[in-house]
Amino acid sequence: MNNSNINKSITKKILITGGAGFIGSHVVRYFVNTYPDDLIFNLDALTYAGNLENLKDIQDKSNYKFVKGDITDEAFVNRLFIEYKFDSIIHLAAESHVDRSIKDPLAFAKTNILGTMVLLNAFKALWQHSWEGKRFYHISTDEVYGSLGATGFFTETTAYDPNSPYSASKASSDHFVRAYGETFGMPYVISNCSNNYGPNQFPEKLIPLFINNIINNKPLPVYGDGNYTRDWLYVMDHAVAIDLIYHEGKNGETYNIGGFNEWKNIDLVKLLCKLMDKKLGRAKGTSEKLITFVKDRPGHDLRYAIDATKINKELGWKPSVTFEEGLDKAIDWYLENEEWLTHVTSGEYQKYYNKQYGK
Numbered sequence: 001m002n003n004s005n006i007n008k009s010i011t012k013k014i015l016i017t018g019g020a021g022f023i024g025s026h027v028v029r030y031f032v033n034t035y036p037d038d039l040i041f042n043l044d045a046l047t048y049a050g051n052l053e054n055l056k057d058i059q060d061k062s063n064y065k066f067v068k069g070d071i072t073d074e075a076f077v078n079r080l081f082i083e084y085k086f087d088s089i090i091h092l093a094a095e096s097h098v099d100r101s102i103k104d105p106l107a108f109a110k111t112n113i114l115g116t117m118v119l120l121n122a123f124k125a126l127w128q129h130s131w132e133g134k135r136f137y138h139i140s141t142d143e144v145y146g147s148l149g150a151t152g153f154f155t156e157t158t159a160y161d162p163n164s165p166y167s168a169s170k171a172s173s174d175h176f177v178r179a180y181g182e183t184f185g186m187p188y189v190i191s192n193c194s195n196n197y198g199p200n201q202f203p204e205k206l207i208p209l210f211i212n213n214i215i216n217n218k219p220l221p222v223y224g225d226g227n228y229t230r231d232w233l234y235v236m237d238h239a240v241a242i243d244l245i246y247h248e249g250k251n252g253e254t255y256n257i258g259g260f261n262e263w264k265n266i267d268l269v270k271l272l273c274k275l276m277d278k279k280l281g282r283a284k285g286t287s288e289k290l291i292t293f294v295k296d297r298p299g300h301d302l303r304y305a306i307d308a309t310k311i312n313k314e315l316g317w318k319p320s321v322t323f324e325e326g327l328d329k330a331i332d333w334y335l336e337n338e339e340w341l342t343h344v345t346s347g348e349y350q351k352y353y354n355k356q357y358g359k
């Protein structure tokens, strides 16, 4: 196994997949602005969840290039790798919504497993003769570990035990990345993160969906009894962790990333309602009336909680944004960008970009 880590001082061609999506767009912007000497390529299929509007502030930077394409298109990906000879990959492109994975598991296997393998193969074909200074970084999820009971934490050595088609597909892609490391000597690193929130998140996930519904006076569908627990992390803190792991993480290692910030869904939703009433100048208790308990998600994981000691001790990372600050910033962003919300939910941006980039 090649243990050399990434050298910051040498100009690199870095491919970020899924860079037009929620977490990806924050990572792309951070890298483009922080590393002007590196060339940042953003490969994204611009599905319903990807949006170039998310990156309009950096679209003309000389160290940034957008490429529209699907990671499952093997011939296209191989051509791209031969043309640009990427030094490293930060792989975020994925189908990510658990409810969608229950409706269409195959789409998740295709993008998350097959797509990852296409990238691994293309990277292997380029560099197998010499892996020096190269790295495949797979961005993954804490859901691969399955569900916790009322106590305990996921650590990097917790056994994988995925429950949803989404988490099974991410667990599988993690395994393939490790297998390419063991079998072909590919230098890799993996991180598994908890629930992200912040600007630009597609309003199907809990926080942006409920903000959007409160704005529009629509019901807030809380699954089951609402006593499910998630750990929440502001998306920019995730982007900073990714930067640290990419540059300073050890090859062949996994890092867990979390917010040290557990909330029961129902408590989080009530807090959101309170904050939104204040922001919208509505009477106390107005938004809470929108809470509607609905049928539970099948196979709903009870609790996720991350032990982020390793990344803290080894790389000095910890979240910088408190939940109060983060929620406040996120709510303000959605209120200031209601047009974005309308456009992404109507698919209008997609039509525009698909026309512009050909589809």
Ligand SMILES: Cc1cn([C@H]2C[C@H](O)[C@@H](COP(=O)(O)OP(=O)(O)O[C@H]3O[C@H](CO)[C@@H](O)[C@H](O)[C@H]3O)O2)c(=O)[nH]c1=O
Pocket: 096, 097, 098, 099, 140, 141, 142, 143, 193, 194, 195, 196, 204, 205, 206, 207, 209, 221, 222, 223, 224, 228, 229, 230, 265, 297, 304
């Ligand atoms: C959309 C929705 C969600 N929920 C519940 C289900 C979960 O317990 C919690 C959060 O749901 P979601 O926002 O869908 O996120 P969750 O299933 O935890 O998964 C997220 O977090 C994962 C990391 O833990 C990421 O890997 C996934 O890509 C991301 O989608 O809220 C509701 O009660 N009602 C809803 O309408």
